[in-house]
Amino acid sequence: MNMMDLTMNRIDMVFNDLREKGSKALITYITAGDPNLGATADLIIEMEKAGADIIELGIPYSDPLADGPVIQRASARALNNGIKIADIMNMVRSVRQATQIPLIYLVYYNSVFKYGIDRFVKEAHDVGIDGIIIPDLPLEERGEVFDITKQYGIHLIPLVAPTSHQRIPKIVENAGGFVYCVSTTGVTGERDEIQTNIKDYMEEVSRYTDMPKAIGFGISNPDMASQLKDYCDGIIIGSAIVSLIEKAASRDEMLDSVYRFIRGVKRVL
Amino acid sequence: MKSITGRFGIFGGQYVPETVMNALIELEKEFNAAIQDEDFMQEYRYYLREYAGRPTPLYFAQNLTEKLSGAKVYLKREDLNHTGAHKINNVLGQILLAKRMGKKRVIAETGAGQHGVATATGAAMFGMQCEIFMGKEDVRRQALNVFRMRLLGAKVHSVESGTGTLKDAVNEAIRDWVTRIEDTFYVMGSVVGPHPYPTIVREFQKVIGEEARAQILEKEGRLPDYVIACVGGGSNAMGIFHPFYHDKQVKLIGVEAAGLGLETGKHAATMAKGSVGVLHGMKTLLLQDSEGQVMPVHSISAGLDYPGVGPEHAYYKEIGRAEYVAVTDREAVEAFVELSRTEGIIPALESAHAVAYALKLVPQLPKDKIVIVNLSGRGDKDVETVASLPEVEV
Ligand SMILES: Cc1ncc(COP(=O)(O)O)c(C=O)c1O
Numbered sequence: 191m192n193m194m195d196l197t198m199n200r201i202d203m204v205f206n207d208l209r210e211k212g213s214k215a216l217i218t219y220i221t222a223g224d225p226n227l228g229a230t231a232d233l234i235i236e237m238e239k240a241g242a243d244i245i246e247l248g249i250p251y252s253d254p255l256a257d258g259p260v261i262q263r264a265s266a267r268a269l270n271n272g273i274k275i276a277d278i279m280n281m282v283r284s285v286r287q288a289t290q291i292p293l294i295y296l297v298y299y300n301s302v303f304k305y306g307i308d309r310f311v312k313e314a315h316d317v318g319i320d321g322i323i324i325p326d327l328p329l330e331e332r333g334e335v336f337d338i339t340k341q342y343g344i345h346l347i348p349l350v351a352p353t354s355h356q357r358i359p360k361i362v363e364n365a366g367g368f369v370y371c372v373s374t375t376g377v378t379g380e381r382d383e384i385q386t387n388i389k390d391y392m393e394e395v396s397r398y399t400d401m402p403k404a405i406g407f408g409i410s411n412p413d414m415a416s417q418l419k420d421y422c423d424g425i426i427i428g429s430a431i432v433s434l435i436e437k438a439a440s441r442d443e444m445l446d447s448v449y450r451f452i453r454g455v456k457r458v459l
Numbered sequence: 460m461k462s463i464t465g466r467f468g469i470f471g472g473q474y475v476p477e478t479v480m481n482a483l484i485e486l487e488k489e490f491n492a493a494i495q496d497e498d499f500m501q502e503y504r505y506y507l508r509e510y511a512g513r514p515t516p517l518y519f520a521q522n523l524t525e526k527l528s529g530a531k532v533y534l535k536r537e538d539l540n541h542t543g544a545h546k547i548n549n550v551l552g553q554i555l556l557a558k559r560m561g562k563k564r565v566i567a568e569t570g571a572g573q574h575g576v577a578t579a580t581g582a583a584m585f586g587m588q589c590e591i592f593m594g595k596e597d598v599r600r601q602a603l604n605v606f607r608m609r610l611l612g613a614k615v616h617s618v619e620s621g622t623g624t625l626k627d628a629v630n631e632a633i634r635d636w637v638t639r640i641e642d643t644f645y646v647m648g649s650v651v652g653p654h655p656y657p658t659i660v661r662e663f664q665k666v667i668g669e670e671a672r673a674q675i676l677e678k679e680g681r682l683p684d685y686v687i688a689c690v691g692g693g694s695n696a697m698g699i700f701h702p703f704y705h706d707k708q709v710k711l712i713g714v715e716a717a718g719l720g721l722e723t724g725k726h727a728a729t730m731a732k733g734s735v736g737v738l739h740g741m742k743t744l745l746l747q748d749s750e751g752q753v754m755p756v757h758s759i760s761a762g763l764d765y766p767g768v769g770p771e772h773a774y775y776k777e778i779g780r781a782e783y784v785a786v787t788d789r790e791a792v793e794a795f796v797e798l799s800r801t802e803g804i805i806p807a808l809e810s811a812h813a814v815a816y817a818l819k820l821v822p823q824l825p826k827d828k829i830v831i832v833n834l835s836g837r838g839d840k841d842v843e844t845v846a847s848l849p850e851v852e853v
Contacts, residue, residue: 259620262620303736328477331472353480
């Protein structure tokens, strides 16, 4: 271990800061390489300027079974560009020179497994990644990845769902970063409303952990964010942003629409 | 192979979103209770007998045996099941399980459409709502089965994402399941997916091998030397292989789709060309690139057009209990025609892969050897596909 690993993880610093200020984290998701890696680098900087506190970068995958159509299409666009994991690592390394915003990979397990778990986590650490979310790696299967991320001081972000109940204490045990609370049953994608009884759900999660809790899946606008924020420490928005990227006719329009959207959400947090 | 943790050696497991984990745990509990419950098993056997038409014959293919002039060939006639394939065995088990769990809505993926038809059939009989996910490519090439599913009252979703084949249909079915986890039962169509599905499907398909084993003992007074079955996800093969697992003298041969040829890259021969990876909730052998992206596969047969394989097959391969080979589209079509002409039996294109390998193997064997070929389904659904091929004269 080098000295870097002994310093505090950027994710923890952000939540500590926000807690002191009494405000909530805005966690934004984009797919790396959509529409290209240069755009991803620009978007990271632009989203930070607009008020994003933490950024999730999706590693495009051929079979993203936790994702709805918007992120599926983003993944397909990135893969059509021939994006490789090494390209994404290089992009992150270079963006890391320009920003200290916490960066998290959202990656399907087969990408990590096939790349080599240790190699993936080590490279992620070396380029400046702070956390990893693996949507298809439940408690029962996470052991090896969990140990390796701990070695490198990266948080393997635990996910809980409204169906988790008695599993919650085990899921959050020894975990770091924040608890990703999936808002509702289903896949990613914008929704008009969230059916789950969020108050009961978040109280249940809070019974077992003091870790920061962020709610994600389906949050599409500032109204929804402001309804949810009192129950959690952060709001995660993905498809709504990816959708803006998809619709933009030019690079400037893309950066501008994403910037304005994020400003709008951050304002209510 | 008993597996408490849901593993077959290193293969298997549960690589799924957290949202469905409790549902899988509950499913496992209910399944274990059901198969110990004599009433449940009696009901299952009742429907196999009275509704599906079991036992299916183990038919001595005399014409083919004489023509090939090698080992004796028997056909396990799964094509004679109600709905025309082995898929109904598993569906009846899972539908009864769904009923036991109080689920009113069932979903399924389908490739060739046989599993979709079987699920729609079971749902019609038990009064359940049914939705089927099918790749858009398969909707096109298995149009007859799409019509059958709709006639049976099922809603068929044409899946546009990815390659528009079986793999994408499974993705979409899983996405639907995650969304409607509370009221929906996912009727998995093969020995694939997260634990406990590979075990559930095997347990509901092993009736094929149990019957075949008893039938050959009765007819020949001994076990066969070879058992041959095609492998898509691997359910008909595991169904017939598993009861022979401990009979070490019986060689088990799984036949995959070599498509246009293994060297062309356009095939679905997971065992021959795959590497270890994770897809659809299971660790197994997969056709994938160096970054774990699942590769497009090709087979003339929609039911074999799948980049993965059931984890228990990956394990059988690893420990050497079964051998896996591949035959091309062309060989399968030749076998399709050959079996039709020699025995008056039109096999499904999937099953024709198993027949094609038998056509190669049998002539090399001495006359005192016995080969059982699992004829997993009938070929009505494939007649249009085959008739449209320039090399086939009909
Ligand atoms: C007749 C028939 N045989 C075989 C298969 C392949 O599936 P499995 O390998 O699970 O038996 C199918 C699948 O659609 C089928 O319809």
